[in-house]
Amino acid sequence: MKTEGVGNKVMLIALLCAALALFLYIRPRLFAPDPPPNLLDRLPQSEIVGRYNLLDIARETNSLMFKNKIPFREYMTYDFILGQAKGVGIDIQSTGYFFSNGKDEWGTFVSVIDSSRIQNGLNRLEQYIHISDTIIYNRRVQKIKDLGLYIFYDKDYLLIYKGSKIKNRIGKAIFARLGDIENSWEKFLKNKVFKNEDIVLYSNSPRLKKFGLDYAMFAHDSDSLNIKLKTYLHSNKPLKIKEKTEGIAFERSKLSTKALEIHLDISEFKKDLKNPLYQWIVKIGKKVSFPTAAFFEAWDGDLCFQEGGTQFVNEEVVEMSYDEEFNPIEIRKTNKVAVSGYSLLFSVNEHGNKLVSALFAKGIVTKQGKYYHFLFSPPLNLNILPKSIAAYTAGRSPKVTTGSSCNGLWNYKGTDVLFHIDSLKKKEIYGSLEFEVASLLRKGKFKR
Secondary structure, three states, X not given: OHHHHHHHHHHHHHHHHHHHHHHHHHHHHHHOXXXXXXXXXHOOOOOEEEEEXXXXXXXXXXXXXXXXXOOOHHHHOHHHHHHHHHHOOEOOOOOEEEEEOOXXXXXXXXXXXXXXXXXXXXXXXXXXXXXXXXXXXXXXXXXXXXXXXXXXXXXXXXXXXXXXXXXXXXXXXXXXXXXXOOHHHHHHHHOOOOOOOOEEEEEOOHXXXXXXXXXXXXXXXXXXXXXXXXXXXXXXXXXXXXXXXXXXXXXXXXXXXXXXXXXXXXXXXXXXXXXXXXXXHHHHHHOOOOOHHHHHHHEEEEEEEEEEEEEEXXXXXXXXXXXXXXXXXXXXXXXXXXXXXXXXXXXXXXXXXXXXXHHHHOOOEEEEOOEEEEOOOOOXXXXXXXXEEEXXXXXXXOOEEEEXXXXXXXXXXXXXXXXXXXXXXXXEEEEEXXXXXXXXXXXXXXXX
């Protein structure tokens, strides 16, 4: 009996020891805090989101900065930015992220390697601009009132923000959980378009839906002379627009400040009256009573427009005078009047004359003497042919040639902005917008 009692005690002690060991083993797992979120989990939902690698941008734009003598270019070099960032504890070698509503709000998140240095950096900044404090969620937030900026940092990230939703943005950052990534960021980061670019912007704004687009993406590229904005547009439904191999066009004038040339196969597009882009064009046309349906029925996909330079047209002027007996008489004179150079050409099918009739009926095109006016255009010569319609201010038509690319030119305050449609696929459009940096410097105003 004594042996049996001792055995039971030993068994009980062994079970207690095993239970204690098991408890000690699983205790850290039962009561361990949730794993901390990463930077992506802290980013807020927004219409426009993007990423950037500041050091790579500095390296790429270095030749552009120095060739064009951009002010303070020595402060935008790779080495200077890296040294300054390390000095204030910011991990500038990691990817940064930004967001915006496209109007009055934007912000950026960057990683932090030593938060204890950030306040020293802000103290140095305060020598040049006033910085005040405010408290949000019991956290200290720096505010630069003159710029409308907020600065908030924690041990592993920093937020710079401008807008009216600072409490919401900081709340999302503070209370985020691991894997709690917002929908717009998840879609953007999974997308492989422009994956090797230094700065990429993504938008799935509801404002794109009226054009039939699901989302848009933009990326930056540059050399020593030009800056290029590469674009990508995506639709969930077929665009029903194709590229033409070639079509009629005017030879581009060197004096043009505005120009557009497109060659498209729209045979399927104009059949889809419920297409969001088609409906948007109709809506715009209604503002001036434009016969959009008649235009698409007649248009064969080629369009060329140019504006620039000066043309002189003969304009008849009627003046009132009096004869020798003081009876009122009309005196008709012809004056040469300077007008902006203007030319328009588009291809048509067998419904071209029907379109012209509709334009006259709606008052879009009017005739005065031997000249025509398209809404508020200068006096134009009109040339209607079986396969094309041309209008121009010059005495004779600009030289007609063939073209295949879809491109345009817009001179903005003296700077030529060029844009191209590089590729047009079933649901995708690749394009680019390019301008010369030197023309922005305005006669050396920004140089030193």
